[in-house]
Structure formats: C-alpha cells, structure tokens
Amino acid sequence: MKELTGRQREVLSFVSAFIAEHAYPPTIREVAEHFSISVKGAYDHLAALKKKNHLRYGDKRSRTIEVLHKGAEDEGPLAQTMDVPLLGDVAAGKPILAEENWNGSIPVPLSMIRKERQYFALRIRGDSMERAGILDGDTAVVEKKETAKDGDIVVAVVDEAVTLKRFFKESSRFRLQAENPAYSPIYCQEVRILGRLACILRKYA
Numbered sequence: 001m002k003e004l005t006g007r008q009r010e011v012l013s014f015v016s017a018f019i020a021e022h023a024y025p026p027t028i029r030e031v032a033e034h035f036s037i038s039v040k041g042a043y044d045h046l047a048a049l050k051k052k053n054h055l056r057y058g059d060k061r062s063r064t065i066e067v068l069h070k071g072a073e074d075e076g077p078l079a080q081t082m083d084v085p086l087l088g089d090v091a092a093g094k095p096i097l098a099e100e101n102w103n104g105s106i107p108v109p110l111s112m113i114r115k116e117r118q119y120f121a122l123r124i125r126g127d128s129m130e131r132a133g134i135l136d137g138d139t140a141v142v143e144k145k146e147t148a149k150d151g152d153i154v155v156a157v158v159d160e161a162v163t164l165k166r167f168f169k170e171s172s173r174f175r176l177q178a179e180n181p182a183y184s185p186i187y188c189q190e191v192r193i194l195g196r197l198a199c200i201l202r203k204y205a
Contacts, residue, residue, distance in 0.1 A: 011045045013199040025065035081107035087122040112199040118144040131179035142195035153197040
C-alpha cells in the first residue's frame with residue numbers, strides 16, 4: 001500500500017474509531033464536521049484512502065465505508081494491531097521516555113502506523129490543538145523522532161514541560177504553534193523533539 005499523508009492517517013483513525021464505537025461508519029458529512037472542513041474536502045480524503053486500498057465504500061449509499069487491512073479484510077476493522085506504550089505521569093528528574101513512566105499500553109491498528117517504527121502514546125489534555133482535530137481526552141500516537149519539518153505536529157520538551165504543538169523553525173528561534181487562536185505561540189531558543197504525531201485515537205461516550 002502507498003504511504004499515507006498525516007491528514008489521511010487522521011481521517012483513517014477517525015473512521016476506525018467511529019466504527020469501533022458505533023458498529024457503523026460515519027457519513028462524509030460527519031467526517032467533514034469532525035475535521036472542520038468542507039464536504040468536498042472530506043470526500044477527497046476518503047477517495048484518496050480508497051485509492052490506496054485502506055477504505056472501501058459505495059459511491060451512492062450512505063454509511064457504506066469499510067476499513068480494509070491487507071491480509072485481514074475478513075477479520076474486522078481493528079483485527080491487526082500493535083501494542084504501543086502509553087505515557088503516564090512523569091516524575092521530576094526522570095527522562096520523559098524512561099520505562100518507569102509507561103502506564104501500560106494500548107492496541108493501535110496497523111493501518112495507522114508502520115510496524116517497523118517505534119511509537120508511544122499520550123493522553124491529550126486541553127483544547128490548544130482543536131482546529132487540527134485533536135480534542136481533550138484523545139490519545140495521540142506519536143512516532144519516536146528527534147527531528148521535525150516545518151508544519152509537523154510534534155511532542156516537544158520546552159523548559160522541562162511536554163507539549164503537543166505544530167513545529168516551525170525560524171531564523172533565530174523555534175515556534176511551537178497551537179491550533180486554537182486563544183493560545184499564543186511558544187517561542188524558544190532550544191527545543192527537544194520527542195516525536196511526530198502519527199494518528200489520533202478517540203472514544204465516543
């Protein structure tokens with residue numbers, strides 16, 4: 001299968017979580033509303049996922065989206081998973097990714113991540129990234145990575161505080177940008193990148 005873009009992974013994550021919770025798939029309009037994009041934009045993302053053999057759906061009927069897994073089409077949308085460590089409370093003085101800080105693990109569908117890479121997960125607290133479709137209570141699955149490109153959503157350490165923000169490198173500093181106008185950007189001379197966002201998992205009450 002062709003590699004997915006970051007937004008395509010987010011859409012696939014949303015569709016998988018929606019099906020797991022409701023036992024039926026979302027409509028294109030529900031996908032659009034979730035990501036605050038147009039129906040046409042949502043359709044284009046779904047069409048790309050269909051072309052890359054991650055989704056299957058009927059063009060003229062509502063709620064026909066199916067999540068496909070290579071070699072596991074008949075096992076259900078969450079049949080193939082990989083356990084990813086879940087980050088717990090971080091004690092002062094301990095490295096953020098130290099084994100003592102893991103709080104169990106969560107299963108993540110292999111359609112959303114790459115088996116040969118390393119990941120960790122953490123719970124989202126707050127609404128600073130809501131315009132990127134990342135909400136309070138979500139679980140972020142993060143690929144371990146020490147570098148980032150402009151525009152990547154990263155987990156970073158600034159002054160011993162861990163944050164999830166969009167990363168930008170400016171001429172003489174770094175900018176960590178929220179996706180909510182209520183929050184000001186974080187400017188810093190030094191930043192430590194822990195990883196890049198791979199996908200978001202969400203439970204629906």
